[in-house]
Amino acid sequence: MAKKPFPLFEPHSRFVKLDFNNLNDELPIVLDYLRSFPEPLKAIESYQAVRRFLKMYSKNPTTFTTYRTHIERLLLWSFLVAKKCLADLTPLDAQEFLDFSGQPPDSWIGPVVKSRFIRQGGRKAKASDTYVLNDVWRPFNHTTDKRTAKLAEEKNQSVPEAPYAMASDSVVMVFAVCGSFFKFAAGDRFTDRVNPFQAIGQKSEFKNITQTSVRSRSLTEEQWNFVLQTAEEMAEADPVVHERTLFILATMFSMYLRVSDIVGRRNWKPKMNSFFRDSDGFWWFSVVGKGNKEAEVSVKQEYIDVYLRRYRTFLNLPGLPSRDESTPLLATLQGRAGLSDRHIRLLLQEVFDKAVERMKAANIEEDKIDELRSASLHTLRHTSATFDSKVRSDKDLQADLRHQSMSTTQDTYFNSLKADRAKSNQGLSIKKKR
Numbered sequence: 001m002a003k004k005p006f007p008l009f010e011p012h013s014r015f016v017k018l019d020f021n022n023l024n025d026e027l028p029i030v031l032d033y034l035r036s037f038p039e040p041l042k043a044i045e046s047y048q049a050v051r052r053f054l055k056m057y058s059k060n061p062t063t064f065t066t067y068r069t070h071i072e073r074l075l076l077w078s079f080l081v082a083k084k085c086l087a088d089l090t091p092l093d094a095q096e097f098l099d100f101s102g103q104p105p106d107s108w109i110g111p112v113v114k115s116r117f118i119r120q121g122g123r124k125a126k127a128s129d130t131y132v133l134n135d136v137w138r139p140f141n142h143t144t145d146k147r148t149a150k151l152a153e154e155k156n157q158s159v160p161e162a163p164y165a166m167a168s169d170s171v172v173m174v175f176a177v178c179g180s181f182f183k184f185a186a187g188d189r190f191t192d193r194v195n196p197f198q199a200i201g202q203k204s205e206f207k208n209i210t211q212t213s214v215r216s217r218s219l220t221e222e223q224w225n226f227v228l229q230t231a232e233e234m235a236e237a238d239p240v241v242h243e244r245t246l247f248i249l250a251t252m253f254s255m256y257l258r259v260s261d262i263v264g265r266r267n268w269k270p271k272m273n274s275f276f277r278d279s280d281g282f283w284w285f286s287v288v289g290k291g292n293k294e295a296e297v298s299v300k301q302e303y304i305d306v307y308l309r310r311y312r313t314f315l316n317l318p319g320l321p322s323r324d325e326s327t328p329l330l331a332t333l334q335g336r337a338g339l340s341d342r343h344i345r346l347l348l349q350e351v352f353d354k355a356v357e358r359m360k361a362a363n364i365e366e367d368k369i370d371e372l373r374s375a376s377l378h379t380l381r382h383t384s385a386t387f388d389s390k391v392r393s394d395k396d397l398q399a400d401l402r403h404q405s406m407s408t409t410q411d412t413y414f415n416s417l418k419a420d421r422a423k424s425n426q427g428l429s430i431k432k433k434r
Contacts (some may be wrong), residue, residue: 002036005076005108005139007116008047009068012061020055027131037079046086049190050075053181070177073139087191091199101174102166109164110138140164217379218386223372230355243314245347250307253380255297256401259341261287262329269338270329272321289402297400348377
């Protein structure tokens with residue numbers, strides 16, 4: 001019987017190619033691992049049930065990876081720790097697994113690795129290639145915050161290994177994914193037991209956590225100006241490479257976009273004709289967002305006049321797009337349509353890094369520089385919405401942010417009471433006069 005955790009499910013690109021009617025396409029080392037467990041654990045049957053569950057979430061690679069991470073941990077825990085069949089887990093087991101996830105043993109924790117399995121073969125992958133376990137892989141990972149990693153990089157130091165800690169929103173996600181699996185498993189006739197996670201679902205620690213403020217994750221006007229000016233300088237110095245970078249930065253910031261909004265989805269890719277002008281002369285950007293919901297985001301006129309026209313001129317296109325234009329919104333330098341989210345993150349990370357260097361050269365206070373080290377693509381969305389909340393109505397901002405709930409927009413970007421509370425506490429002395 002196996003004694004240590006082992007990756008059971010392959011990356012999304014290979015998972016979607018499996019034959020879900022049998023186990024013919026599974027890696028032999030995975031099947032050997034599963035067969036090493038005693039028959040009462042029903043390891044193969046449990047694996048197939050989880051595989052059917054993950055197939056439901058395989059249309060989106062990011063969603064698949066998130067669900068795979070949490071349900072795979074539960075499956076391994078049931079075999080190695082609880083030593084029970086997955087179908088037989090009780091509410092007490094569910095509670096113990098959640099506690100385990102919060103403080104896993106060192107043997108279950110490792111660094112973030114790119115590959116779960118290592119291919120044995122030539123440079124070009126073939127069906128006959130074999131795969132071995134990446135010995136460094138572990139179910140849980142040490143993670144280092146972006147600021148710490150950037151500081152270590154600037155000082156040419158190794159990144160310090162932080163102790164494992166599960167974020168509060170991750171606790172909620174573990175509960176949600178595992179609960180969803182057992183709801184699926186009942187309908188799939190894999191188990192006839194009560195959903196063990198639903199049975200403990202009333203505990204407040206497992207309910208959704210509402211983020212009430214993003215001020216700490218937004219840039220100041222000074223920091224944003226450094227970022228924008230840096231991108232403009234990069235575009236002037238190397239237009240072939242960085243006119244596109246400036247366009248991406250301005251596009252995401254101007255319309256509060258998520259990276260998926262400019263990368264696209266399986267059934268939708270953004271094109272230049274995603275921009276359109278209505279009968280009143282206002283510009284809009286048509287997007288398919290989270291949950292495959294279509295939406296129209298209003299576009300600032302300055303963005304159209306300055307950044308969209310500039311980039312299209314660089315591409316030798318007419319200044320404004322037409323309704324029937326099929327030019328992709330973004331393309332590689334070789335002309336292939338579309339960019340991956342990873343590619344976009346790398347491009348904008350270069351802007352953030354150079355903005356940090358420019359702030360250092362300008363002798364800006366270290367704490368302001370330090371905040372920029374943590375900047376991410378989502379920071380742009382928060383920053384722009386924070387700036388605009390001072391002049392736009394909550395209803396209009398909600399529509400363009402595409403928040404389902406008005407309270408999300410109001411609590412996040414219109415929380416003036418918090419500022420009033422902070423101001424009322426300033427100037428009060430700790431040492432009292434006698």
